[in-house]
Amino acid sequence: MCKIKDYITNRISGNPWKRRQSVVGLIEYFSKRKKVLPFVHLIRFVEPLLDDPEYYFQKGIGWTLREIYNAYPDKTLCYIKKYLLSISPIAYSAATEKIDKRIKQNFNKERKRNRNYKKSIKKFSLPDTDQTS
Numbered sequence: 001m002c003k004i005k006d007y008i009t010n011r012i013s014g015n016p017w018k019r020r021q022s023v024v025g026l027i028e029y030f031s032k033r034k035k036v037l038p039f040v041h042l043i044r045f046v047e048p049l050l051d052d053p054e055y056y057f058q059k060g061i062g063w064t065l066r067e068i069y070n071a072y073p074d075k076t077l078c079y080i081k082k083y084l085l086s087i088s089p090i091a092y093s094a095a096t097e098k099i100d101k102r103i104k105q106n107f108n109k110e111r112k113r114n115r116n117y118k119k120s121i122k123k124f125s126l127p128d129t130d131q132t133s
Contacts, residue, residue: 023064061094
């Protein structure tokens with residue numbers, strides 16, 4: 001079994017699979033121990049990968065957020081709400097599997113409202129004009 005320092009090292013690895021393991025491995029790490037790291041330390045594993053476009057990274061982020069929710073439900077909900085519009089659909093789907101349906105519905109409405117707003121802005125924005133010609 002890995003030690004927590006291995007997860008920290010893997011989090012910044014050039015190897016994408018080690019970076020993914022730094023997040024997904026936390027699930028196994030905590031299932032084998034009785035003590036869970038503080039919320040702020042757990043989120044430090046998630047945040048660097050939020051923008052990673054790879055499907056497997058995003059799925060891992062979602063799983064990890066879901067497991068963090070089991071230990072810190074209120075803090076995790078606040079975190080998801082704060083980053084609601086920047087969490088990928090893949091990560092969001094996995095992260096919100098176990099949350100209260102009413103809370104999830106509110107989150108879904110906010111995400112949908114933002115998508116619709118972005119579409120309307122794109123639809124009515126002026127085309128780029130090249131001033132150099």
